[in-house]
Structure formats: structure tokens, C-alpha cells
Amino acid sequence: MQKTLYLFASGRLKRKDNTVCVESEEGTKYFPVTSLRDIVVFGEVDLNKKLLEFMQENEVILHFFGHYGNYVGSFYPREHYNSGYVILRQAEHYLDPGRRLNLARKFVEGALANILQVLRYYQNRGKDLAPYIEPIACLAGDRLPLCGNIEELMAIEGNARAYYYDSFNIILEGAPFVIKGRSKRPPADPLNALISFGNSLIYTKVLTEIYKTHLDPRIGYLHATNFRRFTLNLDVAEIFKPIFADRVLFTLVGKKMIGSGDFERHGTAVLLKESGRRLYVKELEDKLQTTFYHRRLKRNVSYQTLIRLELYKLEKHLIGEETYEPFVSRW
Known part of the structure; x- marks a missing residue:
């Protein structure tokens, strides 16, 4: 079952093989990309193009919120299903x-x-x-x-x-x-x-x-x-x-x-x-x-x-x- 990953702590978000790696003051955690529906980011998170390409390939959307919980925007990968x-x-x-x-x-x-x-x-x-x-x-x-x-x-x-x-x-x-x-x-x-x-x-x-x-x-x-x-x-x-x-x-x-x-x-x-x-x-x-x-x-x-x-x-x-x-x- 796919889930939404919520990131509250600040840190780094990157690809590690077929997982999404989250590095923060709470430690390092790995999430199989196939288990993710989307990612909601509240903290100050660094990421790179390699990660975004990985998200696009696996149809995972990233939603970004500001420090105080206000919606900022989304990384909406190239549409796979558009007709x-x-x-x-x-x-x-x-x-x-x-x-x-x-x-x-x-x-x-x-x-x-x-x-x-x-x-x-x-x-x-x-x-x-x-x-x-x-x-x-x-x-x-x-x-x-x-x-x-x-x-x-x-x-x-x-x-x-x-x-x-x-x-x-x-x-x-x-x-x-x-x-x-x-x-x-x-x-x-x-x-x-x-x-x-x-x-x-x-x-x-x-x-x-x-x-x-x-x-x-x-x-x-x-x-x-x-x-x-x-x-x-x-x-x-x-x-x-x-x-x-x-x-x-x-x-x-x-x-x-x-x-x-x-x-x-x-x-x-x-x-x-x-x-x-x-x-x-x-x-x-x-x-x-x-x-x-x-x-x-x-x-x-x-x-x-x-x-x-x-x-x-x-x-x-x-x-x-x-x-x-x-x-x-x-x-």
C-alpha cells in the first residue's frame, strides 16, 4: 500500500538506489520509492535534480509547505496518464x-x-x-x-x-x-x-x-x-x-x-x-x-x-x- 511521506525536520532528500533517503537531525531513513504516493515537505529540505528525475520516473509528487504550514507549491512530474x-x-x-x-x-x-x-x-x-x-x-x-x-x-x-x-x-x-x-x-x-x-x-x-x-x-x-x-x-x-x-x-x-x-x-x-x-x-x-x-x-x-x-x-x-x-x- 502506498503512503504519503511527511517531512517535518530539516535536512536532505536524495536518491539511494531504489529508495528515497531522508537525512535529518532525526537520523537517516530509507523509504522504497514504490511505497510512496507523494511526499509533503514542511522542513527546510535540500534536494537535487537527480532526486527530481527519480520522482518523475516513479510518478511521485512533492508538495511543499512553508515554515508555518502554508502551502507553497508542488513538483508535478511530467504527466504519464494525460489523454x-x-x-x-x-x-x-x-x-x-x-x-x-x-x-x-x-x-x-x-x-x-x-x-x-x-x-x-x-x-x-x-x-x-x-x-x-x-x-x-x-x-x-x-x-x-x-x-x-x-x-x-x-x-x-x-x-x-x-x-x-x-x-x-x-x-x-x-x-x-x-x-x-x-x-x-x-x-x-x-x-x-x-x-x-x-x-x-x-x-x-x-x-x-x-x-x-x-x-x-x-x-x-x-x-x-x-x-x-x-x-x-x-x-x-x-x-x-x-x-x-x-x-x-x-x-x-x-x-x-x-x-x-x-x-x-x-x-x-x-x-x-x-x-x-x-x-x-x-x-x-x-x-x-x-x-x-x-x-x-x-x-x-x-x-x-x-x-x-x-x-x-x-x-x-x-x-x-x-x-x-x-x-x-x-x-
């Missing part, structure tokens, strides 16, 4: 306003449906979340189908997420942290820091999975395809952020696994320390390796596999085999 046919279909769906709007609406539809699933889960456990569920359900059921352009879709999603983030204080009642609205650059409190960090990881998770398909990550639908390097991963991540990133947040904070000592303030920004990032990625990886019964496939699959399956569904939509419907969690 000219699929890329043309992607472009056709983007250039046709109706088809683009339809796909963009599906991503928002999936995002709001999974947000509602999260809220109903906690409502069934005694949390008074009706003041948040009702307006989001109204946006999803009444307003979303009437949207006539991408800007209206983005506005509805933004309004829904504003209600959703306000609900965090009810879900996490009794926890040491509160959120006073969403703040991104910079995050103004620990909950915003966790949201930003988690979202960035989900973006990279989806990007890695796109690399294993025929899809081109540069052509998105909800997020405009422009001079930004990648957009399709941002679209698909909207579906998964509530059921991956937010559930990890609720576990870490709700069970008091993470505390004020795992954050630090830099001016107006509140950021995760390394200890907090380590806690987060462990919980996320545990979640992604969890399996559930997939009703359509009639077998158990992992949440990690679920991301790839979602991309296959999108690919089938683009080539006209099957209408795309976003995944909605049963949780």
Missing part, C-alpha cells in the same frame, strides 16, 4: 457556459450536502444546530438550482460556509477555542488555523489523485481556469473538505487532543506549531485509511480510494458515459 481526448473534453466543458455551470453546480451541491450531513450528525447527538441547518438547506434546495452563473454559485457557497463555520462554536461547546468568522490570510485564531491547514492538505491530496488519472488539473469549473497553476483539485476538494478536514478538526479539538500549546502567534496570525501539524496529519491519515461499505461498488473501500473514484466519475461525465453526481457521505 488528449479527455483534455479536449475538459476544455469543451469549460468553454461551454451551460456545461461549465452544470459541473460547477455539482461541486457546490456536493459540498453543501456533506456540510449538512456533518451538521445533522452532531444535531442527532444533542447539539442545537437547527439555526444553521435550516438556512443552509434552504440555500442548497431553493437557491442553488436557480443560479445562472458561476459568481452566484460562489456567493451561495460562501453564505452557506459562513453559517457552517459559525456552527463550530456549538459543535465544540466547552472546547478552549472559539471562531469569530472565517479568516484566511492570516488565520486569526486556532480554529481558523486548523481549517486553513486542513484545507491545504485536502487540496494536495486531490492533486495527487488527479495525477493518477487522465484529467488535467489546470482545467477547473467552479474555480476559474486562468494563470493559476491548478484549479480542478480546488473544485473536487470542496466535496471532501467537510468529511475529511472538518471531521479531523472536530476530533482533535472536541477530544482535547490538541491544545493552546500547539499554536503560536505571529503578529495577527495564529499558526500551528510542528506538534500541531504532526497531530493533524496523523489523524487525517488514519481517517483516509479507514474503510466503509460503498453501496454502488458493493464492497469496502478506503476514504483515500474514494477521492480517485470521484475523479473517475468526473472523467466518465466528460466523455459522455455517465452523468456526474457528487459523493455524499452517509455519516
Whole structure:
């Protein structure tokens, strides 16, 4: 089974025969390249062209984060699976306003449906979340189908997420942290820091999975395809952020696994320390390796596999085999 290798310590990353060698103050470790799906780098790591060629040959993506856990960029090796046919279909769906709007609406539809699933889960456990569920359900059921352009879709999603983030204080009642609205650059409190960090990881998770398909990550639908390097991963991540990133947040904070000592303030920004990032990625990886019964496939699959399956569904939509419907969690 392939895994994500997270590098927190500073050091050197190099090729050693058919392994990736990591040299740091924590010692020297070797990882068979065939065991790696991708590498996420947080520390100050030196590497050379020989290593990048090795990564390209073995289809391993590197994702780089800054010192404070902010996403910097990715080494996206030459595409091995890109299909000219699929890329043309992607472009056709983007250039046709109706088809683009339809796909963009599906991503928002999936995002709001999974947000509602999260809220109903906690409502069934005694949390008074009706003041948040009702307006989001109204946006999803009444307003979303009437949207006539991408800007209206983005506005509805933004309004829904504003209600959703306000609900965090009810879900996490009794926890040491509160959120006073969403703040991104910079995050103004620990909950915003966790949201930003988690979202960035989900973006990279989806990007890695796109690399294993025929899809081109540069052509998105909800997020405009422009001079930004990648957009399709941002679209698909909207579906998964509530059921991956937010559930990890609720576990870490709700069970008091993470505390004020795992954050630090830099001016107006509140950021995760390394200890907090380590806690987060462990919980996320545990979640992604969890399996559930997939009703359509009639077998158990992992949440990690679920991301790839979602991309296959999108690919089938683009080539006209099957209408795309976003995944909605049963949780």
C-alpha cells in the first residue's frame, strides 16, 4: 500500500538506489520509492535534480509547505496518464457556459450536502444546530438550482460556509477555542488555523489523485481556469473538505487532543506549531485509511480510494458515459 511521506525536520532528500533517503537531525531513513504516493515537505529540505528525475520516473509528487504550514507549491512530474481526448473534453466543458455551470453546480451541491450531513450528525447527538441547518438547506434546495452563473454559485457557497463555520462554536461547546468568522490570510485564531491547514492538505491530496488519472488539473469549473497553476483539485476538494478536514478538526479539538500549546502567534496570525501539524496529519491519515461499505461498488473501500473514484466519475461525465453526481457521505 502506498503512503504519503511527511517531512517535518530539516535536512536532505536524495536518491539511494531504489529508495528515497531522508537525512535529518532525526537520523537517516530509507523509504522504497514504490511505497510512496507523494511526499509533503514542511522542513527546510535540500534536494537535487537527480532526486527530481527519480520522482518523475516513479510518478511521485512533492508538495511543499512553508515554515508555518502554508502551502507553497508542488513538483508535478511530467504527466504519464494525460489523454488528449479527455483534455479536449475538459476544455469543451469549460468553454461551454451551460456545461461549465452544470459541473460547477455539482461541486457546490456536493459540498453543501456533506456540510449538512456533518451538521445533522452532531444535531442527532444533542447539539442545537437547527439555526444553521435550516438556512443552509434552504440555500442548497431553493437557491442553488436557480443560479445562472458561476459568481452566484460562489456567493451561495460562501453564505452557506459562513453559517457552517459559525456552527463550530456549538459543535465544540466547552472546547478552549472559539471562531469569530472565517479568516484566511492570516488565520486569526486556532480554529481558523486548523481549517486553513486542513484545507491545504485536502487540496494536495486531490492533486495527487488527479495525477493518477487522465484529467488535467489546470482545467477547473467552479474555480476559474486562468494563470493559476491548478484549479480542478480546488473544485473536487470542496466535496471532501467537510468529511475529511472538518471531521479531523472536530476530533482533535472536541477530544482535547490538541491544545493552546500547539499554536503560536505571529503578529495577527495564529499558526500551528510542528506538534500541531504532526497531530493533524496523523489523524487525517488514519481517517483516509479507514474503510466503509460503498453501496454502488458493493464492497469496502478506503476514504483515500474514494477521492480517485470521484475523479473517475468526473472523467466518465466528460466523455459522455455517465452523468456526474457528487459523493455524499452517509455519516
